Amino acid sequence: MGRLLSPHRSKPNMTVSYSLEVANARFGGFSKLLFRWRGSIYRLLYKEFLLFCGIYAFFSMFYRFLLTPTQQELFERIALYCDQFTNTSFIPVSFVLGFYVTLAFNRWWGQYTSFPLPDNLMMAVSGNVHGFMTSHELKKFQSLHSDFNKYWIPLTWFANLASKARKEGRIRDDVALRLLMDELNNYRAKCSLLFHYDWISIPLVYTQVVTVAVYSFFGFCLIGRQFLNPEKGYKDHTVDMYVPVFTLLQFFFYSGWLKVGELIINPFGEDDDDFETNQLIDRNIQVSMLAVDDMYQNLPLAVKDKHWLQGNFSIPYTISTAAESLKPAFKGSTYNMTMSAEDFKMDQHVDGPLTTQHIPLRSYPSDAAENLPEGQGVLWRGSLPLLNDCSSSTDEEGCIHAYGNDVCVLSLGKCDDEVWSQREQEETMTQAAGENMSSQQAG
Structure with a gap:
């Protein structure tokens, strides 16, 4: 690539830079x-x-x-x-x-x-x-x-x-x-x-x-x-x-x-x-x-x-910057948001099988499961990536399914044994069909 110097130019110009002068906004900065x-x-x-x-x-x-x-x-x-x-x-x-x-x-x-x-x-x-x-x-x-x-x-x-x-x-x-x-x-x-x-x-x-x-x-x-x-x-x-x-x-x-x-x-x-x-x-x-x-x-x-x-x-x-290390890190504008019990009330019309409701909340009363009305659900101490279906264990009183510190409350009144039995049978049949198909493909 050739040089681009002009024969009549005695020395190369430098691009005018003033970034340092405007690094901080102050009175008369641009002036x-x-x-x-x-x-x-x-x-x-x-x-x-x-x-x-x-x-x-x-x-x-x-x-x-x-x-x-x-x-x-x-x-x-x-x-x-x-x-x-x-x-x-x-x-x-x-x-x-x-x-x-x-x-x-x-x-x-x-x-x-x-x-x-x-x-x-x-x-x-x-x-x-x-x-x-x-x-x-x-x-x-x-x-x-x-x-x-x-x-x-x-x-x-x-x-x-x-x-x-x-x-x-x-x-x-x-x-x-x-x-x-x-x-x-x-x-x-x-x-x-x-x-x-x-x-x-x-x-x-x-x-x-x-x-x-x-x-x-x-x-x-x-x-x-x-x-x-x-x-x-x-x-x-x-x-x-x-x-x-x-x-x-x-x-x-x-x-x-x-x-x-x-x-x-x-x-x-x-x-x-x-x-x-x-x-x-x-x-x-x-x-x-x-x-x-x-x-x-x-x-x-x-x-x-x-x-x-x-x-x-x-x-x-x-x-001059040591105080910056004492400031808490930004974790999101809603990180410290709290909600009252009234904010959890939701209208849910249940005509079919059991469903779940997931609501992220940082702090919720420990007796949430006892006071949870029918047709509502809560994700306690949860986060958005953990908003998945609760399919773990359940207690007989409130249908609570736990994942460590994250708790999903399923509510449709009391847990119906027939509903859970039907869901288990469906899962078993689905798993058996998948294994049968895998064996056929292997054969």
Whole structure:
């Protein structure tokens, strides 16, 4: 893979990072970021902003000092006409601009996540594949003709070499070969996706629509937002402020929004916040060579750690975070929920065989079985994974079926011996039929 340094760039830019400055929410946290220049919207927009201010000042001076009264009246009519379009939703700048920047941002992040990293592949190879192309391989690569991009050819060589290595026994089993091929396919898929991001751009017509919408809006603002003579009594022109503060802010927001879309639509350029492609390539090569060459079979001595004989131990805390270890662990929002006896009352119409009711509860009176009305059921000290049918033992008074600390109360009045006898017969017949089928299959 070739280097991506531009001949006119003296040193590589670094992506602007401010994660440490916003690690904690505090008063004026974001305000400190407003005074940065590198990577800021000021650096990106100041030329367009100064141009807009200059053109606006020109029309203002032209209206005030160079026009005759008749010409001023005509200019004022034009200004009022333009102003009615800038103060309405006639030009949907917010809609088209917001949707465009969202689309560009998703594309920008998708390109970063598509950047192929060899980490998983190098871990799977573990010392048998080298990253640089030899001169012989380069000649072979150049001799292969294709009308399309040929980035996939070395990956095909890798797949063939992996298959050959498996036949020669240098790859221990098919599982390892499958792991290599899966990681290779993931790597190739990211290369392909990145290539398609470069090939397929956001439709040009959409970029043109957004640009024309923003520029035409502020083109009308240059005339329509002029301060007219307040003595003539025009609506909303009672004060002559000379400097259109809110119009300039509006230009800063909308044009800055458009500049953000322009910045992130292709993150492989030389803007302050573009991806550090060279650094990523250097990192990939260095980490790959370190993993497959220097670290191959170069393992640290395996020794018992200092907590080897300790059943329970705690990790060290700093003084400022020691109090965190005293806080109870979160066990669920309903972990300490209690319910009264009234909450257990349920309407259950029993027309068929015996059924069970399961209700999770952390604490329930020990005499629950004695006071349980007919047609209700309780799971005492239970949990959701233990909500299964109670099919263990039963007492004659309350039909209680116990599983250690978990108790299911079955209630249909008193336990009916005929019902239990019928269920036992059904289970016996089902078990016998299963054994008979197994024996037939074995025969």
